[in-house]
Structure formats: C-alpha cells, structure tokens
Amino acid sequence: CARDVLVHNPRVRMAGRITLGYSVDKVSAPWHAGLRMRSHDKTFCGANLISSSWLITAAHCIRHFHIEFKEIFAKEKVDIFLGTNSCNGESGVKYGIKSYVVHPKFGARAVYDNDVALVELDRSVTFTEDIRPVCLQPSSIINNNYLTHKLGHKIGRVVGCGQYSEFRKAAPEYLREVYVPYVNRDDCASVNIGQGNFTDSMFCAGYSRRNMGDACFCDSGGSLTMRLSENHPWVLVGIVSWGVGCDRSNHYGYYTHVAAFENWIQNYTRSDRDP
DSSP: OOOOSSOOOHHHHTTOOTTTSEEOOGGGSTTEEEEEETTTTEEEEEEEEOBSSEEEEOTHHHHTHHHHHSSOOOGGGEEEEESOOBTTOTTSEEEOEEEEEEOTTTTSSSTTTTOOEEEEESSOOOOOSSOOOOBOOOHHHHHHHTSOSTTSOOEEEEEEOOOSBTTBOOOOSBOEEEEEEEEOHHHHHHSSSOTTOSOTTEEEESOSSTTSOOOOTTOTTOEEEEOSSTTSOOEEEEEEEEESSSSOTTOOEEEEEGGGGHHHHHHHHGGGBOO
C-alpha cells in the first residue's frame, strides 16, 4: 500500500482549513479518487482506493445523491478519476463503476450510522507512483494504536476537494489537506449534535475552536489517515462523514470508523486486495 513520498510536518499544517490550507501533490495521496456527476460536471464526493478494483467511500454519497442532484444515483451517471490532484479530474485516469455496495445498516440508528459503501471499478487499476491503494489495518491495531491517547495525541490527515467554507460554495482547483486531532469519545458525544447521533460506527476529530481546520461539504467519502511515524505508511482510519456545518465553535467532524467494518470489507474485496 501507499507510502507518502512528499512528507509534511503536521505541526506546521494544523492551522489550515482543508480548502484554505495547502494543495496536495498527487503522489502524496495516491489512493484518493474523485467522484464526478457527469451531466453536472461536478465532483461531489471523494473515495479511497483499497485494492486494484475496489474503492471505499461514504454511503451517503450514494444514498443522498438525490438531495444534491434531484435524481436517483445510477452508476452510469458517475465518472471516477484517479492519479490526479486536480479536482475536476484533469490529467487523471478515468474509470466507470461496475458495481457498488451500500452497507445494509446505513442509517439504522442515526442518519449517518454505518456510513460506508464499496465501489467496484469497471476495470482493474494499474498501480503507478500516482495511483496506489491506501493501507488498511485490523480493528485491534487501529483501536490500540491509532484511535487512542495512550501513546500521546493522534493527528489525522484529511484530504478532499470540498468547498472553501460553510458559506463559500466554490470548490478548490486542487486537492487539499488539513491535519486534525483525534478527540476522545466522551467529548464527541458531549457537544450539541442531537441525542443518539453519535454511534459506535464513527469517531470524531477536530477542534472545539472555529477557524482551526475541518472538512466541509463535498469532502465526504474522502480519507482521514494516520501514521505512527514518518517511516510508517499512511493507514485509512476514517472516512469523511458528517458534521454540524463546517469549522464551527464547539463542534467536531465525524468520521466513519473504517476498522469497525473490517469483516464486511473483506467479504467483498479479499481476493482482490493488494498483498
């Protein structure tokens, strides 16, 4: 799986909102894919390459498609671009969708509960420096080494093509990144997000102060990755899922807990996973 060849220092990057922060070189996040609605010429979500044929994204990118575009999602309507940091897919490799699977319990206990989906590409990917799958780890490793404060504060890296801010809807030209700290579960549940909306299928990250950095609209489906050191690869820990606005005071960003779906993911992708 992919290693970052363009190393950034999270301490320097903490202040940038994802769309006001820093552009990402395409080899720095070679797993990132852009999902574009062909007829609207719009990138509406991100996704993440996890094997030669499969992407993982947020279920709401598919199930809530009609809210954005006033029509039902269909695989024939969407183009997928890999191998580019251009938010419109320019210079990237275009793929279609062969099939997709939305988690059967999406929305079961809360609107964004089990917010995960798998997308099968219409042909296998040829791995290059610009196109590589992101690493996955078992839930035991994720929970004990990444989603914990036992070994110090954990910083997640989020990349996406979301809009500049909650009230500025223009999208950036290039893929951007922001670094956000993991937040313990008690703090995630204590803010005003409505009873029962924070479930065990998700975690939260970010800042309680505004203008410190966050994901925003159209970043959905993209990655929150972590790594143990600069000598370790980036590991997919979360998928951008939901939040109350973007970058607001006393609110965090909420991410699908990828490792919670370890078995479900393997059931579909086991024979295709990069060794």
